[in-house]
Amino acid sequence: MKTTTNDLSYFTLRLQGHINSSFPELSGDRTFISRRSSLAASAYEGAFLSGNSIEQCNEIADFILFENLHFSKFDMVLRVVCNEFDTIMADEALRPFALQMFPVCESVFKGYELTDDFAYSIAYDVLYTELTGTIQLWIEENGLQ
Numbered sequence: 001m002k003t004t005t006n007d008l009s010y011f012t013l014r015l016q017g018h019i020n021s022s023f024p025e026l027s028g029d030r031t032f033i034s035r036r037s038s039l040a041a042s043a044y045e046g047a048f049l050s051g052n053s054i055e056q057c058n059e060i061a062d063f064i065l066f067e068n069l070h071f072s073k074f075d076m077v078l079r080v081v082c083n084e085f086d087t088i089m090a091d092e093a094l095r096p097f098a099l100q101m102f103p104v105c106e107s108v109f110k111g112y113e114l115t116d117d118f119a120y121s122i123a124y125d126v127l128y129t130e131l132t133g134t135i136q137l138w139i140e141e142n143g144l145q
Contacts (some may be wrong), residue, residue, distance in 0.1 A: 004106055008040075011036075011037040011038075011040040011044075012033060012034070012037040012063065014020060015033055015040075015066075018069060019045060023072055025074070036065060036067075040061040040062070040064045043060050043061050044057045044060065047061070070116035071100070073114065074098070075104050077098050077101055077135075078094070079099040080128060081094050081097055081135065082094050084135070084136075085097070085135065088139075089144060097144070101135050104138050105134055106133070108130050108134050
């Protein structure tokens with residue numbers, strides 16, 4: 001079974017969708033997306049040729065495709081905006097505002113070791129509070145635009 005353009009497109013589209021949703025800072029990194037998609041397609045093909053089930057092949061490909069893309073800084077900023085600031089703006093403004101706040105909050109993340117399972121750590125709550133404060137201060141200084 002030779003990896004086809006369609007196989008690669010499948011993995012590219014899945015990865016691009018995940019990145020667009022949760023990792024907007026990577027959305028323009030065509031090299032990363034292409035390389036990761038190609039690796040996933042090759043892993044799927046290798047697993048299939050080794051006699052693995054389709055489910056196992058998908059699991060192997062997904063592991064490669066989404067490696068280190070489980071905890072999203074942007075998703076956390078969006079979660080803070082949606083949970084803490086949803087009463088001061090319309091629902092359709094929440095995601096655009098989170099995109100605006102993402103670079104503002106970037107420095108807050110530097111004090112944490114962000115792993116795929118960070119959301120299950122005690123430090124998550126501390127980071128959540130810091131992000132809330134950072135966004136609140138920004139709103140106080142700049143207002144909602």
